[in-house]
Amino acid sequence: MFSVNYVYDMLPGTENVDDLWADEVYEGGFRNMDPERQRLYEFCESRGVGITVMKAFAGGDILSEELSPAGAALTVPQCISYALSRPAVATVCSGARDPEQLAESIAYCETSPEERDYAEAFANFPRVSWSGHCMYCTHCHPCPAEINIADVTKFLNLAVAHNESNGIKEGSAEFRVPDTESGHYKALARHAGDCLQCGLCETRCPFEVKIRENMQRAKEVFGY
Ligand code: SF4
Numbered sequence: 169m170f171s172v173n174y175v176y177d178m179l180p181g182t183e184n185v186d187d188l189w190a191d192e193v194y195e196g197g198f199r200n201m202d203p204e205r206q207r208l209y210e211f212c213e214s215r216g217v218g219i220t221v222m223k224a225f226a227g228g229d230i231l232s233e234e235l236s237p238a239g240a241a242l243t244v245p246q247c248i249s250y251a252l253s254r255p256a257v258a259t260v261c262s263g264a265r266d267p268e269q270l271a272e273s274i275a276y277c278e279t280s281p282e283e284r285d286y287a288e289a290f291a292n293f294p295r296v297s298w299s300g301h302c303m304y305c306t307h308c309h310p311c312p313a314e315i316n317i318a319d320v321t322k323f324l325n326l327a328v329a330h331n332e333s334n335g336i337k338e339g340s341a342e343f344r345v346p347d348t349e350s351g352h353y354k355a356l357a358r359h360a361g362d363c364l365q366c367g368l369c370e371t372r373c374p375f376e377v378k379i380r381e382n383m384q385r386a387k388e389v390f391g392y
């Protein structure tokens with residue numbers, strides 16, 4: 169069980185909970201996910217460890233425009249959707265503060281993809297930037313080569329994270345793709361090698377991810 173929301177994801181880990189809410193932490197705004205958190209998610213997924221989420225609403229702060237460190241609020245479905253789309257996350261205990269939030273959480277299963285979509289809200293936060301970081305949001309789809317860009321990027325990141333956890337860098341002779349990631353990648357209908365390098369996906373990505381470069385990296389890592 170692990171606390172997952174975008175605010176915690178952007179802060180370096182600490183054993184002192186008061187550090188999370190110190191005013192100076194929020195003064196400069198936020199830029200991208202803390203790399204250790206990212207590695208933790210990817211490591212858990214690559215080892216088949218499921219995460220149960222708590223604090224999906226950061227105690228309610230990120231549901232409030234006034235209290236949110238980003239300067240704008242998210243909705244309950246957006247918070248749940250964000251937590252569920254982190255690698256390795258299996259379930260969310262929503263931590264509702266009142267019966268209304270509980271009802272909204274239960275109604276998640278009935279919400280539309282548009283109501284769950286957090287990407288546009290994230291891209292327009294006044295004090296937060298995820299530039300260059302793939303959020304697996306699928307806004308770049310559809311691809312004319314029918315590549316599932318979010319999944320290819322995720323398996324690429326997982327393969328790299330697995331190797332880095334063993335001190336092996338991408339591109340080195342020791343680099344090996346773990347069986348789990350190679351199996352998942354193989355099961356995809358289209359692969360990075362099918363990329364036409366047309367760049368259409370990059371015009372749709374709210375986070376300025378270098379998708380063409382990622383497709384080339386994935387082709388090299390997986391071999392096709
Ligand atoms: S490349 Fe961009 S649009 Fe596509 S899944 Fe990643 S963050 Fe979303």
Ligand code: SF4
Binds near residue numbers: 312317366368370379
């Ligand atoms: S650049 Fe590649 S991944 Fe992006 S839309 Fe074109 S074919 Fe698809």
